[in-house]
Amino acid sequence: MRGVQGLLSGLLLLGAGGLAAAGGCGGGGEHGCAEDLVCEIVNDDGTSNGHCWGRCVPEPPEGLPAPELVWTGAELLAPSCDDLVWVVPGTAGEVVQLASEPAAFRGRTLPSDAHACPACACTSPSCALPSDVTASSLYMCGEGSEETRTPFAPPAGWxxxxxxxxxxxxxxxxxxxxxxxRKQPCAPVVEEAPVPRDAPAVEVAVACRGRLVHDLCAQPRQLCMLYQQQDHLPDGWRHCRRLPGDDVPCEAPAAPGSPWPTYSEKLGVFYAEVNDTRDCTPCTCKAVEEGRCEAFVSAYEDRACSDTLVGISVPEVGICVDPAPGSTLGxxxxTWLVNEPGRCTPEGGVNVGELKGEKAETICCLLGER
Incomplete structure (x- = not known):
């Protein structure tokens, strides 16, 4: 373990800026790699990454953001930076998880800007015949301790x-x-808008800072990114750069045959804050023409509507009538005298609010990584 501990100590110092004088294994620097560790990495195509255990990535121009490890995908599957581990070279695959760090950036794409509101309509208003008919033992529908009331209501929807x-x-x-x-008012009818089938899914981006070290790569103008698994990144991770803004171009693709890769593949624009206050005003019905409802109600002594007891016009406030003494009710x-329920018009179903993303970052990655 002496070599492993020495390498880790060297990595921490390199990550903090304590760069080896000559850089790389066997370089003779003050914080060089332990001699008994294998640091030379040969890629599948036979090329060498020099003394970098990880990947050599292009160094950005001075003053521009450094490369990071970035994952993009569905929010439910989003990892954390703790999911990135580093395998110690020259050992039997010993895995060391570097100190836990919060994500350098976590953002999301905007949902679809298509926001359809429901279509609003109204049922037709209508007049309804009296539903409450009651016999009282007192005259003029009076109230008193000696009064008895006998319900005589017609069925619903009479x-x-x-x-x-x-x-x-x-x-x-x-x-x-x-x-x-009674006047039965209009009632709102809501027809929900169809859900667009081709709406893009919202994705999230998780960006983690790697350990970037100078002078460990065979080619100039490259940085050794040490914060990764042995010879590949876990699925979904990419070597990328974040550029502030939502209208920022990525680098131009590298020329054919050029040994200098570029961060030319645009993964998209992600926002650290997404405020979606979009909504729809509720569907309502507005009366545009008042209605009038008046009925003529007849009561009969027998149960077959042949022996008339009383017949009277019933307005919208109801009425009390005294039949002849000794009468019965069966x-x-x-019939309708006036059946003009009025007219109404639908309102509502209007878009309100806004969709707004803030603190935008454009993510550009090395071409061809998946």
């Missing part, structure tokens, strides 16, 4: 045809209360 809700004897029939005709019928 259309005025002859009905016999029961039987009221003469001793219980001093007066008859007939409830109001059936009801009704």
């Amino acid at each position: 259309d005025g045809a002859c009905v016999s809700p029961g039987w009221v004897g003469s001793e219980q029939l001093g007066s008859l209360a007939i409830g109001p005709t 059936s009801l019928s009704a």
